Amino acid sequence: MEIDTNKLIEDLADDDEFVQEEARTLLEANPDKSVVPLIDALSNNKNKNIKISSAKVLGFIGDEKAIDPLIATLSNPNKLVRREASTALSKMGISAVDPLIAILDDDDWKVRGAAAWALGKIGDKKAIDPLNNLLDDESGFVKTGAKWAIAAINE
Numbered sequence: 001m002e003i004d005t006n007k008l009i010e011d012l013a014d015d016d017e018f019v020q021e022e023a024r025t026l027l028e029a030n031p032d033k034s035v036v037p038l039i040d041a042l043s044n045n046k047n048k049n050i051k052i053s054s055a056k057v058l059g060f061i062g063d064e065k066a067i068d069p070l071i072a073t074l075s076n077p078n079k080l081v082r083r084e085a086s087t088a089l090s091k092m093g094i095s096a097v098d099p100l101i102a103i104l105d106d107d108d109w110k111v112r113g114a115a116a117w118a119l120g121k122i123g124d125k126k127a128i129d130p131l132n133n134l135l136d137d138e139s140g141f142v143k144t145g146a147k148w149a150i151a152a153i154n155e
Helices: 005-011 017-029 031-044 048-061 064-073 079-102 109-122 125-132 140-154
Strands: none
Touching: 005 017, 005 031, 005 048, 017 031, 017 048, 031 048, 031 064, 048 064, 048 079, 064 079, 079 109, 079 125, 109 125, 109 140, 125 140
16 A cells, blocks of 8 residues: 555644544554655654654654654754653664763753653663763753653663
8 A cells, every 4th residue: 555655744733633643553554655754744844743743653663763853853842842752762772872862961951851861761771870960950850850760770
């Protein structure tokens, strides 16, 4: 079955949640055709619902090509978009650890915090020392995320 990836990405913004869910399902089932257009939508589309769903599907697919665009999305002004990008990165596993560690010193507290939470979900022990550096962060969100992440990794 030939899928119209661009139409499915447009459907991610549909008012009907069943249309959205079917679009996500078809995009997930066709990663060879959907990863690049989803990355483009994540990076360039203005619609927050399309960004959120693109991140969600990219996290499900787990293609490493999406790591850098997802990292860039952590600075999105919308909290829900950032949260979904962080969740998607946490599903990428070990391949996302070094890029996430690299942004723990970002100027934006939202980026640092999202990276800390994602690292905690991944659970790689090599993130503990860099996370320890965030325990004195001026942002309560970042400190809390670092504490939680360290505890989660040490479980």
